Amino acid sequence: MKKIAVIGTGYVGLVSGAGLADFGNAVICADIDADKINLLKNSEIPIYEPGLKEIVFRNVNAGRLSFSNNVNKAIKDSDVIFIAVGTPEGENGASDLSAVLEVARAIGENLNDYKVICTKSTVPIGTGLQIMDKISKLSNSSTKFDYVSNPEFLREGSAVKDFLWPDRVVIGASNQRAIDMMKEVYRPLYINETPIIETTIQTAELIKYASNAFLAVKISYINEIANICDEIDADVHVVSKAMGVDGRISPKFLHPGPGFGGSCFPKDTKALISTANELGSGLEVVNGAIRANKRQKERMVAKLMKLMSNDVSGKTIALLGLAFKAQTDDIRESPAIEMIESLLASNATVNVFDPVANANMKKKFNQINVFESWEDAVKEADCVAIMTEWNEFRGLDLAKLKELVKSPIILDSRNILNNDTLERHGFTYDNVGRK
Ligand SMILES: NC(=O)c1ccc[n+]([C@@H]2O[C@H](COP(=O)([O-])OP(=O)(O)OC[C@H]3O[C@@H](n4cnc5c(N)ncnc54)[C@H](O)[C@@H]3O)[C@@H](O)[C@H]2O)c1
Numbered sequence: 001m002k003k004i005a006v007i008g009t010g011y012v013g014l015v016s017g018a019g020l021a022d023f024g025n026a027v028i029c030a031d032i033d034a035d036k037i038n039l040l041k042n043s044e045i046p047i048y049e050p051g052l053k054e055i056v057f058r059n060v061n062a063g064r065l066s067f068s069n070n071v072n073k074a075i076k077d078s079d080v081i082f083i084a085v086g087t088p089e090g091e092n093g094a095s096d097l098s099a100v101l102e103v104a105r106a107i108g109e110n111l112n113d114y115k116v117i118c119t120k121s122t123v124p125i126g127t128g129l130q131i132m133d134k135i136s137k138l139s140n141s142s143t144k145f146d147y148v149s150n151p152e153f154l155r156e157g158s159a160v161k162d163f164l165w166p167d168r169v170v171i172g173a174s175n176q177r178a179i180d181m182m183k184e185v186y187r188p189l190y191i192n193e194t195p196i197i198e199t200t201i202q203t204a205e206l207i208k209y210a211s212n213a214f215l216a217v218k219i220s221y222i223n224e225i226a227n228i229c230d231e232i233d234a235d236v237h238v239v240s241k242a243m244g245v246d247g248r249i250s251p252k253f254l255h256p257g258p259g260f261g262g263s264c265f266p267k268d269t270k271a272l273i274s275t276a277n278e279l280g281s282g283l284e285v286v287n288g289a290i291r292a293n294k295r296q297k298e299r300m301v302a303k304l305m306k307l308m309s310n311d312v313s314g315k316t317i318a319l320l321g322l323a324f325k326a327q328t329d330d331i332r333e334s335p336a337i338e339m340i341e342s343l344l345a346s347n348a349t350v351n352v353f354d355p356v357a358n359a360n361m362k363k364k365f366n367q368i369n370v371f372e373s374w375e376d377a378v379k380e381a382d383c384v385a386i387m388t389e390w391n392e393f394r395g396l397d398l399a400k401l402k403e404l405v406k407s408p409i410i411l412d413s414r415n416i417l418n419n420d421t422l423e424r425h426g427f428t429y430d431n432v433g434r435k
Pocket of ligand 1: 011084102120
């Protein structure tokens with residue numbers, strides 16, 4: 001059993017901390033956000049993530065997981081320090097590494113014994129060297145440490161499962177002592193024969209960006225194919241299905257929609273381009289995916305405007321779903337943001353309902369009207385737009401919807417409704433590449 005500090009208790013830090021405790025380690029999750037830590041100490045989970053509450057409190061009750069505001073003490077008391085703070089988009093698309101380097105400073109100043117420093121945050125190639133340099137300069141030269149890059153691949157919405165049963169674990173390290181330490185930390189995964197990729201620090205840093213940028217490209221690609229389908233007599237779902245059965249392509253990430261969002265793809269694609277530009281190598285494919293994604297979000301707004309004959313002023317538009325995808329309350333870079341901005345700018349009244357993300361969006365747009373059910377949000381609406389593929393919208397009772405709205409007009413930006421059923425109920429509708 002290792003003593004572990006996870007610094008940064010957000011989506012990644014909290015899930016990783018709970019998961020590492022579940023593997024049998026003693027984990028302190030530390031964060032500078034006092035409100036977040038107080039919530040956790042009071043048995044409340046600050047984010048929505050399926051299964052997280054259960055795993056957190058199972059490990060708290062077993063005495064393996066605790067929470068603290070005291071980052072310095074957490075560092076001193078641990079053998080392995082995981083850095084899991086945010087790396088948001090900074091200037092010119094490059095990552096803002098201020099939180100990561102702040103943690104490196106705290107580690108350097110509190111390094112009281114040999115420790116393995118492990119970065120889970122997504123950081124650009126070369127950040128490992130910067131972190132090591134900072135710790136070395138601030139710590140006593142007789143106190144040794146090793147550095148590991150251990151990028152995280154969990155997906156919000158299935159983060160707990162992804163952490164406990166990952167497709168692979170990537171460990172970038174420069175010496176065996178650090179790798180052995182990580183083997184102990186991840187012992188159950190080694191026993192399960194999870195693919196573990198041991199490599200250099202910089203290779204590990206690149207693997208994370210290469211993976212996310214590839215998935216972003218795949219999404220933008222199928223979105224652009226869907227846009228072609230919009231113009232011809234073709235159904236993008238049939239195209240995706242036929243493409244996906246080809247083992248070289250695979251069916252995953254071939255579902256068209258309103259454009260990718262979330263806390264990772266938008267910033268990670270830009271950060272990888274920033275790195276490629278610095279290296280003078282360029283990354284045209286990913287540049288194209290980012291441009292296509294911006295256009296896709298604008299295209300959803302244009303589709304809604306077209307359904308409304310380009311006049312939404314004084315009209316009520318109901319948005320069903322606000323999170324960037326289902327099963328999360330995360331609204332970062334959600335396509336719903338672009339939609340709300342455009343509607344408000346055009347003087348529309350915006351009613352919204354999301355099963356878990358209402359509060360986050362209300363913080364961003366005070367002008368929106370938030371409702372606790374889809375039925376209340378759509379009452380007397382001139383148009384409804386599905387923005388997130390929540391299960392409860394997949395089975396939408398269209399007869400009931402038609403009774404509640406003022407006009408039966410619907411934009412299905414997630415392609416979760418059936419065209420024939422919409423037609424049978426007399427809806428005017430649009431979707432992404434299926435009409
Ligand atoms: N969210 C995801 O799905 C996901 C998946 C894989 C990787 N990542 C990467 O993991 C990292 C974290 O992402 P996230 O979504 O968990 O971020 P987040 O914003 O949810 O959480 C970051 C946390 O770090 C804390 N923090 C900031 N500075 C700190 C400091 N100096 N000391 C202690 N705590 C500090 C913040 O208070 C916050 O609670 C990012 O680099 C992200 O790219 C995220």
